[in-house]
Amino acid sequence: MSDIKKIKKEYLEELNKELSLDKVNQIKTELFGKNGLISNEFKKLGALAPQERKQFASDLNFIKEELQENISKKFKELEIKEINEKLKNEKVDITLPERSFEQGKIHPVSQVIDEISSIFSEIGFSVEEGPDVENEYNNFTALNTPENHPARDMHDTFYLDDKKELLLRTHTSPVQVRTMLKGNPPFKIIAPGRTYRSDSDQTHAPMFHQVEGLHIDKDINMGNLKGCLNYFIKEFFEVDKIKMRFRPSHFPFTEPSAEVDIGYELRDGKIVIGEGDKWLEVLGCGMVHPNVLKNVNINPEKYQGYAFGIGIDRLGMLKYGINDLRAFFETDYRWLNHFGFDPLDVPSNYRGLSR
Numbered sequence: 233m234s235d236i237k238k239i240k241k242e243y244l245e246e247l248n249k250e251l252s253l254d255k256v257n258q259i260k261t262e263l264f265g266k267n268g269l270i271s272n273e274f275k276k277l278g279a280l281a282p283q284e285r286k287q288f289a290s291d292l293n294f295i296k297e298e299l300q301e302n303i304s305k306k307f308k309e310l311e312i313k314e315i316n317e318k319l320k321n322e323k324v325d326i327t328l329p330e331r332s333f334e335q336g337k338i339h340p341v342s343q344v345i346d347e348i349s350s351i352f353s354e355i356g357f358s359v360e361e362g363p364d365v366e367n368e369y370n371n372f373t374a375l376n377t378p379e380n381h382p383a384r385d386m387h388d389t390f391y392l393d394d395k396k397e398l399l400l401r402t403h404t405s406p407v408q409v410r411t412m413l414k415g416n417p418p419f420k421i422i423a424p425g426r427t428y429r430s431d432s433d434q435t436h437a438p439m440f441h442q443v444e445g446l447h448i449d450k451d452i453n454m455g456n457l458k459g460c461l462n463y464f465i466k467e468f469f470e471v472d473k474i475k476m477r478f479r480p481s482h483f484p485f486t487e488p489s490a491e492v493d494i495g496y497e498l499r500d501g502k503i504v505i506g507e508g509d510k511w512l513e514v515l516g517c518g519m520v521h522p523n524v525l526k527n528v529n530i531n532p533e534k535y536q537g538y539a540f541g542i543g544i545d546r547l548g549m550l551k552y553g554i555n556d557l558r559a560f561f562e563t564d565y566r567w568l569n570h571f572g573f574d575p576l577d578v579p580s581n582y583r584g585l586s587r
C-alpha cells in the first residue's frame with residue numbers, strides 16, 4: 233500500500249473513535265499542519281515526473297478531501313454534544329433584567345447629504361471634497377472675484393489672518409477650482425460640505441452646508457443644467473411634478489447666472505412642494521464663466537459647462553418640516569431624537585444601500 237493510502241486508512245480509523253476536541257485538533261495538525269503528513273506529501277509533487285505527478289496529485293487531493301470532511305464531521309458532532317450537555321446542565325435565568333443600550337441617530341444633515349449624493353450618482357456625478365479652511369485664491373480670485381470686488385464683502389467672510397490670505401470657505405465653489413486644477417475635463421462632480429459666513433438668524437447660521445455641482449464637457453448648455461436640476465428636485469422631494477423658475481441673477485463665476493425657486497403651497501401649516509403659487513429660493517447656478525476656466529487652464533473655446541450651489545440645510549428643513557436652522561447645530565439630544573434618522577431608516581428614493 234502506498235504511503236498516502238496508509239495515512240488515509242490509519243486516520244480514518246482513528247476518526248471513527250470517540251474523540252475529545254483536543255484530540256481532533258491534534259489530528260488536524262498532524263495531517264495538515266505546516267509539517268503535517270499530508271502537507272509533506274504535497275511538497276513531494278514538484279520532484280515527480282509530469283505523468284506520475286498528475287495521478288499522484290489527483291489521488292492526494294481525494295484523500296485530502298476525504299480526511300478533511302471527516303474532521304469537519306467530528307467537529308460538528310463535538311459541537312452538538314457540547315450544546316446538548318449545556319442544555320442538560322445549565323439553566324437560563326429569565327428573571328435577569330435586559331442589558332440597556334442606546335442607539336444613536338443620524339443627523340438630518342448627514343441624511344440629506346447621503347440622499348443628495350445617491351441621487352446625483354444615479355446620473356453620473358462623483359463626489360469630491362475640499363477643506364473648510366481655504367486660501368483666498370481658491371475661494372475668490374480663481375472664481376473671477378478679484379480683490380475689492382463687492383462679493384467679498386457680500387459674503388461676510390471669516391478671515392483667519394490679517395493679510396486675509398486664509399479664510400473659512402464662504403461657499404463650496406472652491407472645490408470646483410481644486411477639482412479642475414488636479415485633472416483634465418470632462419468633470420462631473422458634486423461637492424457637499426460645510427461653509428461659513430458671518431450671519432445668524434432663524435434661517436441663517438454662521439456655519440451651514442452647501443453642495444456644489446459642476447459639469448464641464450464639450451457642448452454643455454443651460455438646457456443640461458435645467459434638466460439636471462429638474463431631475464434632482466423631483467427625486468429629492470419624491471414628487472412627479474414640480475414648479476421651478478430660473479430668475480436672472482449675478483455670480484462673478486457664472487455667466488449667465490440664475491437663482492432657482494421652487495413652487496410650493498401651505499396646506500394645514502405644512503409646506504407642499506410642487507404645487508401652489510408661492511416660491512422658495514433653493515439654489516444659485518449658471519454657466520461657468522470663461523475666466524474661471526482660463527484660471528484652471530481649460531480652454532473655454534473647447535469646453536464649457538454649468539455649476540450650481542444648493543443650500544443643504546434649507547433643503548432638509550423643507551423636506552423634513554424643520555423650521556429653525558439654528559437647532560441643527562445646537563446638539564440637543566431631544567431634538568436629534570425627534571428629527572434624526574435610524575441607521576436603517578432608508579428613504580424610498582435612497583439608492584446607496586439597496587442597489
Ligand code: PHE
Nearest residue numbers: 403405516517518539540541
Ligand atoms: N457659490 C454660490 C453661493 O454660495 C452658489 C453658486 C454656485 C452659484 C455655483 C453659481 C454656481 O451663493
